[in-house]
Amino acid sequence: MLPSFDLRFSSTANEACGFLDEDWYLIAGGTEMVPALRIGALTPIGLVDLNSSAEMRVVAKVGSSLEIGALVTHTEVTNSDLVVEHVPVMSKICMHVGNARVRATGTVGGNLCFAEPRSDLSSVLHALGASLILIGPDSERVLSIPEFIVGAFQTSIENREVLQKVKIPLPAEDVNYWKFTFGERPTVGLAWILRENEIHVVIGAATEVPTSYTFVKGEKVDLETWAEELEIESDLAGSAAYKRALIIQKLREIGVGL
Amino acid sequence: MTTSQLITCKINGVGVEAWVKNRSTVAQFLREQLGLTGTKVSCEIQVCGSCTVLVDGSPISSCSVFAYRLQGKSVTTIEGVAERGHLNDVQEAFVNNFAFQCGFCTSGFIMMTMSLLGSSERPTDEEISEHLDGNLCRCTGYEPILAAAKVAVRKRFGDE
Numbered sequence: 001m002l003p004s005f006d007l008r009f010s011s012t013a014n015e016a017c018g019f020l021d022e023d024w025y026l027i028a029g030g031t032e033m034v035p036a037l038r039i040g041a042l043t044p045i046g047l048v049d050l051n052s053s054a055e056m057r058v059v060a061k062v063g064s065s066l067e068i069g070a071l072v073t074h075t076e077v078t079n080s081d082l083v084v085e086h087v088p089v090m091s092k093i094c095m096h097v098g099n100a101r102v103r104a105t106g107t108v109g110g111n112l113c114f115a116e117p118r119s120d121l122s123s124v125l126h127a128l129g130a131s132l133i134l135i136g137p138d139s140e141r142v143l144s145i146p147e148f149i150v151g152a153f154q155t156s157i158e159n160r161e162v163l164q165k166v167k168i169p170l171p172a173e174d175v176n177y178w179k180f181t182f183g184e185r186p187t188v189g190l191a192w193i194l195r196e197n198e199i200h201v202v203i204g205a206a207t208e209v210p211t212s213y214t215f216v217k218g219e220k221v222d223l224e225t226w227a228e229e230l231e232i233e234s235d236l237a238g239s240a241a242y243k244r245a246l247i248i249q250k251l252r253e254i255g256v257g258l
Numbered sequence: 259m260t261t262s263q264l265i266t267c268k269i270n271g272v273g274v275e276a277w278v279k280n281r282s283t284v285a286q287f288l289r290e291q292l293g294l295t296g297t298k299v300s301c302e303i304q305v306c307g308s309c310t311v312l313v314d315g316s317p318i319s320s321c322s323v324f325a326y327r328l329q330g331k332s333v334t335t336i337e338g339v340a341e342r343g344h345l346n347d348v349q350e351a352f353v354n355n356f357a358f359q360c361g362f363c364t365s366g367f368i369m370m371t372m373s374l375l376g377s378s379e380r381p382t383d384e385e386i387s388e389h390l391d392g393n394l395c396r397c398t399g400y401e402p403i404l405a406a407a408k409v410a411v412r413k414r415f416g417d418e
Contacts, residue, residue: 002281002283003281004261004279004280004281005280005281006259006260006261006280007260007263007280007326027324030322030323030324030327031304031322034283034322034323034324035303035304035322037281038302038303046259047280049326049327051327075316096388098304098392099304099305099307099391099392099393100317100370100373100388100389100392101304101307101310101317101318101319101392102304102319102392104316104317104318105316105318105319105323183305184305184392
């Protein structure tokens, strides 16, 4: 049974800041919020519905960045000509998030703000060096993914702040992405960039927050020992040892430690 | 404090004006307020697809979208699929391919297939499978369901 809550509607990030009194939360697509309300993980007095915001639904190339509004859905990212042209990896990964209904409803901003560790977007955006634009009542902040996502289901967003958009620097880094999944959410996600002398890797989904590592090409690495340092929990998707083995296997495949 | 919203929307082509509780889901609105019980609710966490309806042509899990969000939208449910009292192509493909056993998941699968027919390009077989992979059938009838969806796609887009 869903709890009762009050409702306010806002069409701009600036206006929404003013509506976010204590125990009020933003709602966008609702794919994360509705289940959270249903299990009682959140007990808001009210929700601020942002869905009428046109400014936050835009994908645009502005200067040397591709900007994706927080309310853009995964399906819209997949189908955006600008995304396909400038950051094709984003189009590809959004095509495989959750299921077709989640993709059509869930938004980029909701995905990031919920900070569910088993997310594809946070790992890939981390590897792309994306910045997040947060609008506050009288100020704006620009945060990187590691500055924004600070724990499982935890972000550094402050009361009355709204994630307005994501900026990906262009030309975009040539990011590859692989995930292992047996349900709706990834068990392990791995984004990587092959550079001339190094391999830059972001590991996500299995870890609480997406975490980056840089390996020097051709340098021997004892990956089994290295992987012991990763903070990974066992859950229904597999034991920690199994997830570590998946990560090690994939790292070897892309040439780490050889 | 407001606990309800007045919404105006179209349900299967018919204009509807109704007060809905803030916390009411689209599925509750359809089933309990409008008596449209063809939409089935099962998992309530957006993974089974039984409750799929189309909003402006896009598939949603009606168990997990608030009804107030239907303001100004056009909704298609399983009750709106038949054409002038006759099964439409998707329904007919499901019947001809024996694509259901108990039938509880069927309206969800049919609505997902309907949303596929709205694409601008012909979906590949792989895309059809992927589009339907978020729907569960506990009678394990996936092969005939996929076959039915492919027949419906072929009928809509031709053989190419």
